[in-house]
Amino acid sequence: MSFGFHAHPHFEVIGAADAQLGKPSSPKGSLACNTTYEANIGITPVETDLGTVDPESLMRSMGVTSPIDILSACPPCTGFSRTNAKNHLEDDKRNSLVGRTIVFVDAFQPRIVVMENARELLQGRWAHHFEILKKGLEARGYTVHAQNHFLNRFGLPQVRERTLVIAVAPGLDLRTLEDAWAGRTLTQEATSVRRALKGLPSINAGDTHPADDAHASPSFHSAATFGRLQKIPHDGGSWRDLLRVPGGTEYLTPAMLKSVEKKDFGSFPDVYGRMAWDRPAPTIKRECAHVGNGRYSHPEENRLCSVRELGILNGFPRTYKFEGASLSNKYRHIGDAVPPLISYQLASVCHWILTGRRPSVDDLILPGTHLRPGDIREADDFLAHDEKGEAAQVREFVAV
Template structure:
């Protein structure tokens, strides 16, 4: 293997890049992100480039990838084309089913998917990788991906796209994502499914307990003196604190409050409206606790509040800490987050491609470029909860990789 050059666009807090950075076959040579917290936020407000630089050693260029002339991008990055790998993960916010409006309205940001073909034309990568929400391939606006695939095919790429629940690859979280790999120059097209053929992960390695059960306890609003990223925000109100304290440990949710009339005082107005409608199924995870012996629920961008999902600790009355969220999203325990506001650091995690998976993608890309199939054990990212002895064969027996 040589050292293959990687450029990461829409680079965020470095989740995709870190997998390539940690792999001995690759060097990340450039990245770009506009650092937008929300569409209405000013550029730079998210602060993700500080997190990226702290871990990858490259400061991304702050540029609006919706507007920049694609053929000026290599100069903006200080690079000469071609590069070996282009990682490009446009925002998934306009596709994800967590926003019900996405089934009806084609978000303006979705056009960024097709722009990746323009960046490919400028940078001439041999391999392209992309990760996005499942709805990129299955939703009402799949024409954006179809247009990208057509454009890349015209440029000489073979394109493969599929959806996966990432527990398949060892992530201790129910996270369903689309993964795209495109290759050119007659290179063989390899996939994560091929890397994992005949292998799986032992179920006991996919649990919240296995991932974060060893971390020290915290109160809300506290931080671990030994790890400033093992920190959790203080509840905004005594009512929220009391509501979480009333919810049963180890997988309970707000719906458990309905069983005891004395606990109804903790119901929010929105909860009471759902009860009146008899519509309890649309928001089952709000104010929910993680369950020790199961994977975590999907960690979304707005994971910084217990009301936004099953984000309360299994038995401590607080939000899962930034470090706990990061580990559950496949980050190594040593990952450092830039000194920006805690809410934005949570967004760096929720927005990210899990590094545990991007390291496996790097192994697949090394297979494409070198022709040498990697051992699956060598595709397990060091510093994460996953170990080589967690691999099992089709019969569930511990298997050599």
């Protein structure tokens, strides 16, 4: 989320905090994401547990002494996501960080609050955590807008469904990402894998391109895994294709054989799958560092998509630096991230809220990403003319 605001010409990031925990059982600092944050934004985040830290103390640690314009609160989505089977039974203790955001609102007194999370934040079993936050914000006079979106609607070359939240303080008019895109449409090719990855050089599994240390793909854990991927057809192929290609059945795993026997594939066909050139990528999740965890294989080359490729597909500019020695952690940083392309658009919406200036098409395109001005078209009926014949933009308002 921070990078989109950092890259925006009208905002400055003045503080950040992250515990760097990959999961509750991980040692403190194990995720090593703060190093990447500092390399790209120029600020060293305060390493602290936001579930227990005193907000006033945190402000002092950041050197913040006055009310701020934007507070970005992005609690982990792991405890909400439907892909985690435990979440159907247990309310992850980290989910309470959503409601706890209100203590930081009281301390920092932001004019705008932004948040991103899994779609289940609004419609899952534990959605009461968001209701706690919403009621707390409204009690303080904020107007709150929260909605689920498929982010490819806004130019991300990936089918990623997420909750986006914007809350504005009293005296400010609420604007949303839908308002910024009202009357604007995307060309079909703008969100394709082909467009996004165009021009990247070929590499082999286990290689790092000499000109870009993020254009790296891990080696295969076994010859069987490599052989399996070799048999899967290019451009969108699935492990189910192993049933019809010569010699393919030799590479079926016990789990695959069980699915075939039951004739129940569910979402399982995506494992070991290849991306398709002319469609958006599937949702890139935090455990995207192995071809067996989803449809993360290159459309043609026999390897996992590189860190750089998955970064591009999740809205990072091509120059973004992924720091640290662990290749797996770099993949996790991408899967966990708010797509910077989307946070840049949210920054433009926040600038609109603060200044009254609606974002132009250029304001929706994070420099260095795949999206181009020609990809976004203004609808013919979106321009209304006043009595002098001068064009005036017609805006849609969302009442909450």
